[in-house]
Amino acid sequence: MKVAVLGCGGMGGVHADCYAKLADVQLTSVCDLRGEMAEKLAARTGAKAYDSFDRMLEEADFDVISIALPTYLHKEFTIKAAKARKHIICEKPIALAAEDAKEMIAVCEEYGVRLFVGHVVRFFPDYANIIETLESGKLGRPGVAHASRIGGHPGRWFADDACSGGVIMDLMIHDLDFLRACMGEVVSVYAKNARKEGLDYALVTLRFVNGAVANVESNWGYPGPFHTKAEIAGSKGIIRTNSLKSSSLQIVKQATSADANASVVISESPGFRSPYELQLEHFLACVRDGNKPIVTADDAFKALELALAAKESALTGKVVYLKGAEDNG
Numbered sequence: 001m002k003v004a005v006l007g008c009g010g011m012g013g014v015h016a017d018c019y020a021k022l023a024d025v026q027l028t029s030v031c032d033l034r035g036e037m038a039e040k041l042a043a044r045t046g047a048k049a050y051d052s053f054d055r056m057l058e059e060a061d062f063d064v065i066s067i068a069l070p071t072y073l074h075k076e077f078t079i080k081a082a083k084a085r086k087h088i089i090c091e092k093p094i095a096l097a098a099e100d101a102k103e104m105i106a107v108c109e110e111y112g113v114r115l116f117v118g119h120v121v122r123f124f125p126d127y128a129n130i131i132e133t134l135e136s137g138k139l140g141r142p143g144v145a146h147a148s149r150i151g152g153h154p155g156r157w158f159a160d161d162a163c164s165g166g167v168i169m170d171l172m173i174h175d176l177d178f179l180r181a182c183m184g185e186v187v188s189v190y191a192k193n194a195r196k197e198g199l200d201y202a203l204v205t206l207r208f209v210n211g212a213v214a215n216v217e218s219n220w221g222y223p224g225p226f227h228t229k230a231e232i233a234g235s236k237g238i239i240r241t242n243s244l245k246s247s248s249l250q251i252v253k254q255a256t257s258a259d260a261n262a263s264v265v266i267s268e269s270p271g272f273r274s275p276y277e278l279q280l281e282h283f284l285a286c287v288r289d290g291n292k293p294i295v296t297a298d299d300a301f302k303a304l305e306l307a308l309a310a311k312e313s314a315l316t317g318k319v320v321y322l323k324g325a326e327d328n329g
């Protein structure tokens, strides 16, 4: 399968490095407005570099494209790629507005191309294990959940709400999607969001159709290492993961500028395959075999709706009820 990457920053680099490792996958081309970024990534992966998407579309040979652009550009370039009949793997969040996400999904359907969204937490082994354990019924009926995602402020375009949607849209959306996968549809959302320069902190309470409740915390502005936690209590047991405790040797030190520049933190272990690699391999297999993915474009749309509801609640100070969801708890 021939693939291309659009956007050669943090995530474009992660996608390209994964493709370069996958068997039966050829990374033919990479593109970034900043030509030097594309050149650097091309040199590392053996792809051809472009500084214009239109030129890459005209000249390069590929069936699937990873879109790893700043979020506010996802819609424009997804639609362009779909019209050129390329299957798309778009980074999360799918878009910043529900209408935009709907249009992206509709255009991909119209042009007969697949659209996948990088909700990669579904591919982290500990999170995938929590979903599987809940599905097995071993924990009984889920009642209360906590999830958190805490790290430094990424700065740059992420600091502009119009470009990234802030910590709720950009970071918390991982846990919103994960908790929906665990507990089903959400009835209502209540959120607090504290923001000032260098800090964007959110605490969100979700109430689910099945009566369960979850507290979700996200922080851009923590001075220490990036870490995540999740805990779900069911009627028969509790399951939890804590990224700070999942290594055998733990050193906690003040974050350095190198840590701040890393786009994602991937746990290291000899037997551990990168969740990003697992995710991209899975999406490409879905293109090849026509299978339904673990996380669908509709899941990405629903996660976006939750993030938008949380932002609205934080803004108005009121509980936001999701349309069509009924409280059966």
Ligand SMILES: NC(=O)c1ccc[n+]([C@@H]2O[C@H](COP(=O)([O-])OP(=O)(O)OC[C@H]3O[C@@H](n4cnc5c(N)ncnc54)[C@H](O)[C@@H]3O)[C@@H](O)[C@H]2O)c1
Pocket (backbone or CB within 6 Å): 006, 007, 008, 009, 010, 011, 012, 031, 032, 033, 034, 037, 053, 068, 069, 070, 071, 073, 091, 092, 093, 118, 120, 170, 263, 264
């Ligand atoms: N799944 C994850 O774990 C994860 C982690 C970080 C970021 N993300 C998401 O990935 C996306 C990209 O984030 P990032 O951290 O890689 O950002 P980034 O700023 O590091 O990279 C974006 C790149 O896009 C390039 N670009 C901008 N406009 C362009 C255009 N018109 N044509 C071509 N190139 C253009 C920029 O020059 C830059 O190199 C965002 O949607 C973000 O939310 C996902």
